[in-house]
Amino acid sequence: MQTVACLALGALAIWPVKPIDRAVDWVGAPSRPMLRLGAPLWGVGHVQAASSGLQEQWALERFESETLEELVRVQAVPQSLRLESGIALHAEAVGRPKGQLDSILVRVWRIGLAQVGQPVTTGDHFVGLVTKVDERRGERGSFEDVTVQLITAGKSRIGASVYVEGSEGENSTFVVGGLLAPEDFDLGRSRQVLAVHHPSSRLINQGIVQVTEAESGGRDQAWLANGFLLGHLHGAKEPDETTRMEMLGVVPEVDFESGLYQVLIHTGLEVDPGLGQGPDDRKRGTWVPIVRSRMVDAAPWREGSKLLSGYLDGVQERAALSSGVRLVGRVTRTGPFTSDVAGPGDLGFHVPVIAVWQDVGRPERTHVLGRLVSLGRDGQGRLLMDWQANLPLDGESSERAHLYTGSGDPGVPRGLLIGETHVPTGPGPHVLVVEPPPESDVLQNLSLFQFEGPSKFVRRSR
Amino acid sequence: MKNPRWISWGMLAVWSTLILTLQLVLVYRVYPGSAAKYIWMPDLTIALAVALAVRVPRSEVLPVVLVMAIVRIAFSTDPPVAILAAFLAVSLLVGGLRSGIDVAGVVPRTLLAFVCAAGMSVWGHVVLHARNRGFSSGSDFSQLLSDSMPAALMTCILVAMFGAFLAHLPGLSPLYKRPKI
Numbered sequence: 001m002q003t004v005a006c007l008a009l010g011a012l013a014i015w016p017v018k019p020i021d022r023a024v025d026w027v028g029a030p031s032r033p034m035l036r037l038g039a040p041l042w043g044v045g046h047v048q049a050a051s052s053g054l055q056e057q058w059a060l061e062r063f064e065s066e067t068l069e070e071l072v073r074v075q076a077v078p079q080s081l082r083l084e085s086g087i088a089l090h091a092e093a094v095g096r097p098k099g100q101l102d103s104i105l106v107r108v109w110r111i112g113l114a115q116v117g118q119p120v121t122t123g124d125h126f127v128g129l130v131t132k133v134d135e136r137r138g139e140r141g142s143f144e145d146v147t148v149q150l151i152t153a154g155k156s157r158i159g160a161s162v163y164v165e166g167s168e169g170e171n172s173t174f175v176v177g178g179l180l181a182p183e184d185f186d187l188g189r190s191r192q193v194l195a196v197h198h199p200s201s202r203l204i205n206q207g208i209v210q211v212t213e214a215e216s217g218g219r220d221q222a223w224l225a226n227g228f229l230l231g232h233l234h235g236a237k238e239p240d241e242t243t244r245m246e247m248l249g250v251v252p253e254v255d256f257e258s259g260l261y262q263v264l265i266h267t268g269l270e271v272d273p274g275l276g277q278g279p280d281d282r283k284r285g286t287w288v289p290i291v292r293s294r295m296v297d298a299a300p301w302r303e304g305s306k307l308l309s310g311y312l313d314g315v316q317e318r319a320a321l322s323s324g325v326r327l328v329g330r331v332t333r334t335g336p337f338t339s340d341v342a343g344p345g346d347l348g349f350h351v352p353v354i355a356v357w358q359d360v361g362r363p364e365r366t367h368v369l370g371r372l373v374s375l376g377r378d379g380q381g382r383l384l385m386d387w388q389a390n391l392p393l394d395g396e397s398s399e400r401a402h403l404y405t406g407s408g409d410p411g412v413p414r415g416l417l418i419g420e421t422h423v424p425t426g427p428g429p430h431v432l433v434v435e436p437p438p439e440s441d442v443l444q445n446l447s448l449f450q451f452e453g454p455s456k457f458v459r460r461s462r
Numbered sequence: 463m464k465n466p467r468w469i470s471w472g473m474l475a476v477w478s479t480l481i482l483t484l485q486l487v488l489v490y491r492v493y494p495g496s497a498a499k500y501i502w503m504p505d506l507t508i509a510l511a512v513a514l515a516v517r518v519p520r521s522e523v524l525p526v527v528l529v530m531a532i533v534r535i536a537f538s539t540d541p542p543v544a545i546l547a548a549f550l551a552v553s554l555l556v557g558g559l560r561s562g563i564d565v566a567g568v569v570p571r572t573l574l575a576f577v578c579a580a581g582m583s584v585w586g587h588v589v590l591h592a593r594n595r596g597f598s599s600g601s602d603f604s605q606l607l608s609d610s611m612p613a614a615l616m617t618c619i620l621v622a623m624f625g626a627f628l629a630h631l632p633g634l635s636p637l638y639k640r641p642k643i
Binding site: 002003005006009010012013014015016020021024025027030295296297298299300301302304305306332333335338340341342346347348 | 482483485486488489500501503507524532534535536537538539540541542543544546547550551553554557583586587588589590591592593594609613
């Protein structure tokens with residue numbers, strides 16, 4: 001009997017089953033007071049005062065984080081293109097719809113403007129089309145969760161044309177949608193290549209590809225994205241195996257896998273000519289003060305800490321824990337009375353990340369890195385993070401940058417500082433060596449992010 | 463109190479808590495910084511579990527180990543099912559060996575502590591890797607084993623030197639009393 005129980009628990013540890021995990025959590029619940037028992041005796045729970053230098057550092061970090069928020073919002077607006085008239089809704093990525101890897105879920109707080117078929121862009125780049133709009137009512141008011149089918153999806157299609165520098169007018173028109181194998185184009189495995197279908201000319205195999213949809217008789221409202229970029233046209237090194245014709249692909253300048261943070265939904269509606277929505281689209285969640293216990297058994301294979309609150313107190317799994325604007329960790333497991341937090345040094349810890357260049361002379365202040373995965377720490381306590389470099393950095397030498405959290409995870413808001421690193425150039429994957437912020441063991445205003453969790457469904461797509 | 467074993471289990475929980483606290487003090491004071499620096503830190507709860515399991519009556523091994531598992535769950539960020547599985551395995555191993563040989567001597571209990579501590583460390587790694595499937599780069603078994611060696615070595619030295627003392631901490635004596643027939 002004991003053997004069976006041991007084997008069953010071992011299997012459940014490796015292949016977790018949520019309801020059983022929850023039930024077993026109650027087994028440990030009575031021992032919760034033990035967490036508080038030893039702390040005062042040994043001084044483990046002591047609070048360290050911050051020096052004045054550290055106070056200034058915190059203020060600088062907060063300023064940079066707020067600046068980053070503005071930068072990301074501005075970068076979602078096209079820089080070199082003229083927007084079509086009508087309202088363009090700012091929306092922040094909050095995750096992916098369940099089981100749909102080629103779609104993203106974005107949230108808008110202005111109800112009734114987003115509709116199926118509207119194009120979605122970020123900066124000068126086309127992203128995809130709205131396929132579903134669900135109105136929901138949460139604790140912080142009504143909002144819409146908009147599903148955007150990315151242009152990388154197998155069924156996605158958009159009309160496009162290519163422009164070659166030095167020549168006038170479009171040279172070839174075709175349809176773009178879905179993905180091709182990057183190896184066919186001599187590109188690294190982490191790069192994405194959009195498939196080109198039915199080109200009017202196969203002789204042109206380079207140039208900048210733009211969206212070109214017919215305004216009347218075209219699909220939905222895709223024409224609102226006319227002029228937005230899809231990427232650079234490339235020819236494959238070998239012809240297509242079945243048709244023996246040259247295979248064409250478009251290499252985008254957007255990381256569709258994990259680099260879409262802030263987007264614009266083009267509504268085409270003339271109700272309000274103003275761009276953006278002001279501060280009301282930042283209601284993704286609230287920060288609540290939280291008590292952390294450092295009384296965690298020490299193990300060389302992980303770090304992390306425990307919160308003296310559990311799901312009965314409203315703690316949500318995957319929520320971010322912060323100290324000021326510094327990322328401390330994420331909740332990995334919630335028990336009834338306590339919760340576990342994984343730190344950035346824990347193997348497998350992952351967050352979407354954006355780099356803010358320390359060289360203010362650079363034309364672009366930020367670079368979307370996508371999802372970084374922690375590989376642990378080196379002997380000096382620096383974080384080792386795996387970067388797939390879906391969107392590699394161009395240039396000769398690595399660049400110094402502060403790393404902040406990006407968007408795409410519901411529980412992690414944008415703008416939390418992870419550390420400082422040199423971002424290498426060239427195709428990935430790379431391992432980034434990240435120096436944590438100075439005196440990162442001194443905490444200020446430890447807070448937990450409470451985000452819009454399961455909320456009441458109101459209405460489906462219009 | 464009709465059944466003083468309940469008191470002993472309570473005392474065992476208190477001792478386990480204090481031992482875990484001691485381990486934390488050592489970690490934070492001696493090795494401030496990252497986890498990579500305290501690979502030599504002995505696994506004190508495993509040391510106590512082995513020291514007790516080799517000496518208490520066989521019928522007491524399972525309750526003793528479960529009490530310690532529950533305390534460790536309170537302190538640990540490892541999944542509770544993983545900790546329960548590990549401590550049940552310790553109980554099975556010690557119980558199985560005790561049916562054939564005397565494991566209370568210095569050499570057998572030292573070897574047992576080594577195996578259990580190394581096993582706990584490898585198991586912790588394995589669960590972490592398994593639960594982060596798709597993100598972690600993975601490690602081979604020999605690497606995991608060599609990583610766990612320093613802590614296992616320190617744990618077994620501790621049990622060799624202080625095993626008898628750990629097994630007779632104040633308040634635990636009712637665990638050694640045979641039930642009246």
